[in-house]
Amino acid sequence: MTGADKTKRAVIIGAGPAGLTAAWELLKRTPIRPIVLEKSEFMGGISRTVNYKGNRIDMGGHRFFSKSDRVMQWWMNILPLERLAHDGASTISYHRMAREVAATPDAADAEAADKVMLLRRRKSRIYYLRRFFEYPITLSKDTLLRLGPVRTVKIGLSYLRSALFPLKREETLEQFFINRFGRELYRTFFQSYTEKVWGVPCSRISAEWGAQRVKGLSVWKTLLHAFRKGSAGGRGADIGQKDTQTSLIEQFLYPKFGPGQMWEEVAREVCAMGGEIRTGWRVDRIFVEGSCVRAVQATNSAAGASETFEGAYFFSTAPIKELLRAFDPPPPASVLEVSDGLVYRDFITVGLLVEGLKISDSTAHGKKLISDNWIYIQEPDVLLGRLQVFNNWSPWMVNDPSKVWLGLEYFCTEGDELWRLSDEAMTRLGREELAKIGLIDDAAVIDATVLRMEKTYPAYFGSYDRFSEVRSYLDSIGNLFPVGRNGMHKYNNQDHSMLTAMIAVDNIAAGVTDKSNLWEVNTEMEYHEEGGEN
Numbered sequence: 296m297t298g299a300d301k302t303k304r305a306v307i308i309g310a311g312p313a314g315l316t317a318a319w320e321l322l323k324r325t326p327i328r329p330i331v332l333e334k335s336e337f338m339g340g341i342s343r344t345v346n347y348k349g350n351r352i353d354m355g356g357h358r359f360f361s362k363s364d365r366v367m368q369w370w371m372n373i374l375p376l377e378r379l380a381h382d383g384a385s386t387i388s389y390h391r392m393a394r395e396v397a398a399t400p401d402a403a404d405a406e407a408a409d410k411v412m413l414l415r416r417r418k419s420r421i422y423y424l425r426r427f428f429e430y431p432i433t434l435s436k437d438t439l440l441r442l443g444p445v446r447t448v449k450i451g452l453s454y455l456r457s458a459l460f461p462l463k464r465e466e467t468l469e470q471f472f473i474n475r476f477g478r479e480l481y482r483t484f485f486q487s488y489t490e491k492v493w494g495v496p497c498s499r500i501s502a503e504w505g506a507q508r509v510k511g512l513s514v515w516k517t518l519l520h521a522f523r524k525g526s527a528g529g530r531g532a533d534i535g536q537k538d539t540q541t542s543l544i545e546q547f548l549y550p551k552f553g554p555g556q557m558w559e560e561v562a563r564e565v566c567a568m569g570g571e572i573r574t575g576w577r578v579d580r581i582f583v584e585g586s587c588v589r590a591v592q593a594t595n596s597a598a599g600a601s602e603t604f605e606g607a608y609f610f611s612t613a614p615i616k617e618l619l620r621a622f623d624p625p626p627p628a629s630v631l632e633v634s635d636g637l638v639y640r641d642f643i644t645v646g647l648l649v650e651g652l653k654i655s656d657s658t659a660h661g662k663k664l665i666s667d668n669w670i671y672i673q674e675p676d677v678l679l680g681r682l683q684v685f686n687n688w689s690p691w692m693v694n695d696p697s698k699v700w701l702g703l704e705y706f707c708t709e710g711d712e713l714w715r716l717s718d719e720a721m722t723r724l725g726r727e728e729l730a731k732i733g734l735i736d737d738a739a740v741i742d743a744t745v746l747r748m749e750k751t752y753p754a755y756f757g758s759y760d761r762f763s764e765v766r767s768y769l770d771s772i773g774n775l776f777p778v779g780r781n782g783m784h785k786y787n788n789q790d791h792s793m794l795t796a797m798i799a800v801d802n803i804a805a806g807v808t809d810k811s812n813l814w815e816v817n818t819e820m821e822y823h824e825e826g827g828e829n
Contacts, residue, residue, distance in 0.1 A: 311340025313779030344555025636758025
């Protein structure tokens, strides 16, 4: 490879949303040719879709919603909004996008008709005391009746105390929740689920996690939203919903065949534009000279091959602890000490195909089904953390629409007791727990599968309090751009991961060397929610 050729290449580690966005942006806006190295055979990272006998699994539930116009437009350029005859329940007014989509000619063939985004109603609830509660929690008459008078009084007094005399220190996630919801409401609706996710007490988790995931949500904002919704007279919501807390949004976009469809289509476009994507390639060495990366070495164990990839720019979505351990020569010992101490939580989905649920609601067309997209399982007597109802994300996620296709989500740490369970034991656990809390009859289960995803959640404990040392070191490597959730050890949603890649390409195109704008993505305290998306 000549020097001139090398200046036109970017090596991208990982084909998740950030990595594929970086490749697409480079091809659209620069003369740089990307090569994407993906260790798995899938596109999309944790945003991929797994097809099991025609039943599709979304690994965590990925709403396509962003308050970034740039991201919304980007998504709809890849997969346009499906043309539907709306009944007035939803008003689509996201700038000019809906008008442009509505003017699009009819699809010429079935393939084009399938490459669309659906507009979906959002509904999620909490399951606690073997009852459903709206999420986010509203202090409605129904909620108060379900809680009972004693618990309601305790919650009210506790909230008033926190409102009048907030904790002066807010260093932990527990303190963060108590200041916004009161100690009793925190214990009732936040503590059990959050500790299932992280495997440690909320008192050991940094308040920064709450700042990113719950953002500005509070009891008062939830009540105000309910009032505005009622006064709107059922007119529906703008897709953008810019004045709405993300935890309160009422609708979102979703690819017809799940989130992986978006990233498979982006990958196809990247290759069509001259980029290269190699699957089954794991990066195991990163050659650093001074303040630049010179090349990476990757291996394909299935092919028994190893290859060195040189380039002018390098993007990484790999977990930071793996990235820095691959450096040759290695980083300073103090930096490795911090990166080695970073903690991750892992994720297991049990897909259950069932004849029906033991419960239903009036919006589910009379079937043994509920209308929720996902449900937070707050019950402390089961390990199950969250339940996805894939029928309600898209009807095309289910091979037989007369059946109910569920995703049971468990949070664990790679190598722990739960992670080591066999698929058979994991399936049995899921069936037993859903039956135990009264959502299914065990005899209704038709089929099942188990999927594991490692390093799904970068944690805000362990050595995270010293993360600035890692960031400073990474920033000193001029042509290396850490992007995405694991690439930055930052609990980003899909749109934020994409924005980090977009901004990195902006910087390259403009000759900007300062990377602080990458780290500022998702620090505006505006629009996340607890567990709403993986």
